[in-house]
Amino acid sequence: MLTAIQKQTVRTRFAGLQTDLHQRLLQLDKDAQQKTHTWDKDGGSGGGTSLVLRGEVIEKAGVNFSCVAGDAYPRLESEHHGKPYYATGVSSICHPANPHAPIGHMNVRMLEVGDKVWFGGGADLTPYRIYEQDRDEFHQALRQACDSYSPTAYAEYTKWCDEYFFIKHRNTVRGVGGIFFDYLQNDFDTLLAFVCAVAEAYGRVYPQILARRLPLPYDSDDRDGLFYWRGRYVEFNLIYDRGTSFGLKTGGNVEAILVSLPPQVKW
Amino acid sequence: MLTAIQKQTVRTRFAGLQTDLHQRLLQLDKDAQQKTHTWDKDGGSGGGTSLVLRGEVIEKAGVNFSCVAGDAYPRLESEHHGKPYYATGVSSICHPANPHAPIGHMNVRMLEVGDKVWFGGGADLTPYRIYEQDRDEFHQALRQACDSYSPTAYAEYTKWCDEYFFIKHRNTVRGVGGIFFDYLQNDFDTLLAFVCAVAEAYGRVYPQILARRLPLPYDSDDRDGLFYWRGRYVEFNLIYDRGTSFGLKTGGNVEAILVSLPPQVKW
Numbered sequence: 001m002l003t004a005i006q007k008q009t010v011r012t013r014f015a016g017l018q019t020d021l022h023q024r025l026l027q028l029d030k031d032a033q034q035k036t037h038t039w040d041k042d043g044g045s046g047g048g049t050s051l052v053l054r055g056e057v058i059e060k061a062g063v064n065f066s067c068v069a070g071d072a073y074p075r076l077e078s079e080h081h082g083k084p085y086y087a088t089g090v091s092s093i094c095h096p097a098n099p100h101a102p103i104g105h106m107n108v109r110m111l112e113v114g115d116k117v118w119f120g121g122g123a124d125l126t127p128y129r130i131y132e133q134d135r136d137e138f139h140q141a142l143r144q145a146c147d148s149y150s151p152t153a154y155a156e157y158t159k160w161c162d163e164y165f166f167i168k169h170r171n172t173v174r175g176v177g178g179i180f181f182d183y184l185q186n187d188f189d190t191l192l193a194f195v196c197a198v199a200e201a202y203g204r205v206y207p208q209i210l211a212r213r214l215p216l217p218y219d220s221d222d223r224d225g226l227f228y229w230r231g232r233y234v235e236f237n238l239i240y241d242r243g244t245s246f247g248l249k250t251g252g253n254v255e256a257i258l259v260s261l262p263p264q265v266k267w
Numbered sequence: 268m269l270t271a272i273q274k275q276t277v278r279t280r281f282a283g284l285q286t287d288l289h290q291r292l293l294q295l296d297k298d299a300q301q302k303t304h305t306w307d308k309d310g311g312s313g314g315g316t317s318l319v320l321r322g323e324v325i326e327k328a329g330v331n332f333s334c335v336a337g338d339a340y341p342r343l344e345s346e347h348h349g350k351p352y353y354a355t356g357v358s359s360i361c362h363p364a365n366p367h368a369p370i371g372h373m374n375v376r377m378l379e380v381g382d383k384v385w386f387g388g389g390a391d392l393t394p395y396r397i398y399e400q401d402r403d404e405f406h407q408a409l410r411q412a413c414d415s416y417s418p419t420a421y422a423e424y425t426k427w428c429d430e431y432f433f434i435k436h437r438n439t440v441r442g443v444g445g446i447f448f449d450y451l452q453n454d455f456d457t458l459l460a461f462v463c464a465v466a467e468a469y470g471r472v473y474p475q476i477l478a479r480r481l482p483l484p485y486d487s488d489d490r491d492g493l494f495y496w497r498g499r500y501v502e503f504n505l506i507y508d509r510g511t512s513f514g515l516k517t518g519g520n521v522e523a524i525l526v527s528l529p530p531q532v533k534w
Contacts, residue, residue, distance in 0.1 A: 060534075168515075169515035169521050170521060227531075231528070234501060234505070234532075235505060235515075235525075238501070238502060238505035238506050239505050239506070239515060248435075248436035248502075248506060254436050254437060258502075258534060261498070261534035262534060263533060263534060264494075264531070264532070264533050265501075265531070265532045265533070265534075266530060266531050266532070267327075267525060267528035267529060267530060267532075
């Protein structure tokens, strides 16, 4: 069982990660329109905050924090279905306007269900135009965060990422990978340090990649290519992503969940 | 069991409905770019044809015909799972450019699985700007087709439609309704006549509604509203629609299935 102090510690760390990442993205597009959505959970306790940016450079980005509790864990396929739960997490997605700049996604979360506590999360990069330098730099940053936790973590979690973000109906991976992990049960402090290291690594490396790609010139054909390619992202999120479909089907906050969808798409 | 002649009859009628509807939509946008995709089923017999229009007036429309057979009916939740099957159908979706003109959708299909044969289908209208005249005319046409089959059909199938096309996570219906029906088992000739009457009613009334709305003026704000509103359509199709997610997850033809997605969307 988590203590009240542990819960507060996680919330505070996650809220800090939210603010930090939001500021880092805002630095890349200081004129972006900023909106804050706060929401309360229906029929339970807790809620969340979405910080949304929409601008000329950062076409759409969201950094979400949520912390909710309930009497009955709703995941039907889980052995823990129906038990009391507590869940908190921070997630972010960023859709730059420039077709040379990759979509970035990061999420870390902690769940307590019944007498079990576990952490999950990950970070991945989805470029329309693929640059090896960006991929290598992104993976190197995540590898460092993983190595600080376990010598096998990076190998395991990159594999898990490629499996999870596979778009079955198009027989292709979603992007150039990253890491994905779930159900990690270990010492609380060790795991909290690990997931924060992942989020912080993302907070450093992703804006660094954007800073390099955002000045590159592009034309309306490049943008059009980006719009069609973003359709794959929507297909993955709405058809396969656990968090999205689970959240939508169980009455989560629609605006916060769908902040992940790209601003403009073509099919 | 269907006879070979019955199968040929259905195929011929459905292929005729496809051609007729395609021509009727083309009449509304004679300069639209026309494409034909044909595909063969992997690991089975049969295939299909998609007739796709993309133009200034009809921004995107598809009319699909398919006829496939296999050794094992793939729907896991069906009592008929694993039995030999034969399935044929025609479906259409149309996304006009003008925000005053509604999205139209129609599908009729026949399945034989093991020793059972059933028909299903429907037609529904999804306007961004709602006009009562359009809704009434659309429903009146479908009512006539239903009345020719059974005096209770229209009442039952409009209710089924409202239930099926309910977008749970947004707590709203998708459009202004229409009819939806499935698993109809009855005399073959009676059912074939009914589903063809539905498709033909749609083929008359939907272009008639478009012809009235397509000349109305609109500006870029109207288009922008349309783009955001089309997002609901994508959410429904990718999260809830049986045919779409079933087809994608079981290796159907991706291009044919996703021809239903709107040409331009914003979130």
